[in-house]
Amino acid sequence: MELGVIADDFTGASDIANTIAKGGLSTVQFLGLPDRPAPASCQAGVVALKSRSIPAGDAIAQSLQALDWLKEQGCRQVVFKYCSTFDSTPAGNIGQVGEALAERLGVKGVVACPAFPTTGRTIYQGHLFVGDRLLNESGMESHPLNPMTDSDLRRFLRLQTADPVGLVPWSVVRRGGAAIRKALDDAAAQGETLVIVDAVSDDDLYAIGEALDGVPLLTGGSGIALGLARNILKGGTATAGSGSFAPVSGDEMILAGSCSNATRGQVERHAARHPTLRIDVGAVMDGRLGPEDILAFAREHRGKAPLAYSSSTPAEVKAAQERHGREAVAETLDRLFAEAARRLVEGGLRRLVVAGGETSGAVVGALGLRSLAIGPEIDPGVPALSSTEKPLALALKSGNFGAPDFFEKALATLEGA
Template sequence: MLIGVIADDFTGASDIANTLAKGVPGQGGLVAMQYMGVPEGAAGPEVEAGVISLKSRSVPADDAVASSLAALHWLKAQGCRQIVFKYCSTFDSMPAGNIGPVAEALADALDVKGVVACPAFPVMRRTVYQGHLFVGDKLLNESGMQNHPLTPMTDADVRRWLRLQTESDVGHVPAPVVGEGAEAIDAAIRACADRGETLVIVDAVTDEDLVRIGQACADAPLLTGGSGIALGLAGNFIAKGLATGDRNRFEGVAGTEAILAGSCSGRTRSQVDTHARKHPTMAVAVEDVMDGRTSSDDLVAFIEANHGEAPLVYSSAAPEDVTAAQTRYGAEAVSDRLEGLFAETVKRLVDGSVSRVVVAGGETSGAVAQALDLGGLKIGPEISPGVPVLFSDKRGVALALKSGNFGGEDFFDQALDALAGEGAVHE
C-alpha cells in the first residue's frame, strides 16, 4: 500500500477514494479500497490506496484522536509511504472540534511540522483564498453552513478557526505563491515548518492549484484536507514507477433498489423534489419517528411495495423544521433515532432482496455502512463529482453514498443506473 487515508466520515472517505482511483486524466489512478473502521487483518497485495472511514467528525476530540491514531498504526503496518487526513471541504468542525486535535496528533506521531491543511474542492465550488474558505462566491459562514444542525460554521477564516483547536501557530501559503509552482510551494511550507507551525493553510482556487500542491508534497509524510488534496498524489507514485495507473473494474449489479435520504441540505431537498415527480416517495416526519408512530416496518413495506420504481424514503426537512425538532427532542436524540431507523431499514432490505442502495447524507451513510458489515469496498467509476460506485464482495451489494450537497438534480436516477453498470458514468 502506497497511500493511506484517514477520513472522519463515510461519504468523505468515498469521495477521496474516488479521487485517488481516477487520478488525473492521462495518468490514471490507483487501485483503491475503502474500509469501515480499522480492519482486523492485512490489506490485499493489490491495494495501492487504502481509505479508512471513521465516524469521528462529531465525537469527543479525545475519541477522534484515539481512533485516528489506531488507523495510522494500521496504515503504517501496510507499508504506506504517505498519510492523508481527510475532512469535509466545508471544514465541518466546531471551535472545540476535532480537525485540529486529530491533525496535530497525527503530525506528532509522524514527527513532522509544516503539514498542509487545504479543504479546497473547486469542482464543488469550495475554494480557499487568503486563508478564507468560500462556497461559490460566498464566504463559508454565509453559504448556509452557518445553519448546519451539528457543525454550524460561523467563521470563514480557516486559520482563525483552526487556531482555536490547536496548540501551535497556523501557517499560510497564499495564492500567488501557489501559482508559482511546486518548488515555491515547497519552500513556503518549509519556512512555516522552520517557524514551528505544525499546520499550514494553503490557498487553492483551481484543480491546477491542487495538483501543484500535490507535486510539492510528493515526499510529505502527512497532508490534510478535503478530497481535492489528493488530486496530484496518485500521479506522484505513477511517475516514480511505484503504481500502474490502473483501477478497480466494475461490471454492474442487477436486482432491486432502494433510496434513502437523511440529509437536510438544500441540494438533497431539491433532489428529493425532482425524484418525486416521477417516482414513489415516502416522507418520514421526525415527530412520528420520535413518538414511535413510524418504524422500519413502515419503510421496508413501502420500498418492497414499489420495487422496480426507484422508491425513495426521506427525512430531509427545511432548517427551521430541523431546529424545531431538535429543540423539542434534543439534537443528538433526533440524529441517533433517524440514523438508527435508516440503518435498520437498509440492513433488512439488503438481507432480503435489495442489491442496489443509494443513500444521501454523510452521517446517515456512515450509520448504514456500519449496520451492513460490508467489509472492504472496491471503488468503481465516478457517478458524480465526489461520489463513486462502491461494491462489497462480502454482501454482493453496490452502493452510492453521497454527502448532502453533492450531485445534480437527477442524482438518484443517475446513481441507480451507474450501480447497474448503465448510463453516463464519468471516468
C-alpha cells in the same frame, strides 16, 4: 500499499477514494478500523471512520489506530481527509486530530487544504468559499450538527489547535510547487504544525500535489489528492492499477438523511417522477413510525426507485431539535435508517443509495461490510461502490454533492448502465 487515507466519515472516504482511483491507483475503501491486512493488489487504502462529530479524544485514538495500520501496510504517505466545507465546530476535532497525526509522524508544516474547486469549494487568503459565498453565508451556518459560523480557516482552526496555524497565500501557490514547498518548510521552522494553503482551481491543487511529493502527512478535502497518484506513478514505485467494482442489478432503494440544500433539491426532483416517503421526525421520536414502515413502502414500490427521506428545512430541523434534543434526533434517525437498510439488504435489496455523511456511516455500519471496491464516478466526488463480500452496490453521497438528477443516475450506474 503506497498511499493511505484516514477519512472522518464514510461519504468523504468514497469521495477521496474516487479521486485516487481516477488518478490510476487500485483503491479500496475499508469501513471502520481494519482487522486484517489489505489485499496485495491494493495500492491505495482509504480507512473510513465515523469520527467527525465525536469527542476529540475518541477521534484522535481512532485516527492513530488507523495510521498505525496504514504504516503496517507499507504506506509512505498518509492523508487525513475531512469535508471540503470543513464541517466542524470550535470544539471540533479536525485540528486536534491533525496535530496528533503530525506528532506521531514527527512533522510540522503540514498542509491543511479542504478546497474542491470542481464543486465550488475554494480558498483565498485563508477564507473558504462555497461558490461565490463565504462559507458562513453559504447555508452551512445552518448545518444541524456542525454549523460553520466563520470562513476564516486559520482563525477557526486555531480554536482547535495547540500550535499556531500558518497560511500559504495564493500569491505563493501560483508560483508552483517549489515555492509552495519552501513556504511550508518556513512554516515548520516557525513552529506551525498545520498550514492553510489557498487553492482556487485544480491547477493550484496539482501544484500543491507537486510540493507534497514524498511528504509523510497532508490534510484536506478530496481535492488535495489530485496530484498524489501522479507523483507515485511518476516515481515508479507503482504502476497503474485497475479496480474491481462489480455492477449489480436488482431491487433498489434510496435513503436520504441529509438536510443540505443540494439533497433537498434532489429529493424534490426525484419526487416528481418516483414514489417518496417523507419521514416525519416527530412520528419517529414518538414511536409512530419505524423501520417496518420503510420496508412496507419499499415493497409496495419495488422497481420504481422508491425514496425515503427525513431531509427538512433549517427551520424544521431547529424546531425538532428544540423539542427532542439535537443528539437524540440525530441518533434516532440514524438508527431508523440503519435498521431499515439492514433489513432491506437481508430481504434481497441489491442497490442502495444513501444521502448524508452521518446517515451513510450508520447504514454501512449496520450492514457489517468490511471493504468496498471503487467504481465509476456518478457525479463529482461520488463514485459507485460495490461490496467485496456480497452482491450489493452502493452510492454514499455527501449531502452537498450531486446534480439535481443524482438519484436516478446513481441507480443506473450501480447496475452498470
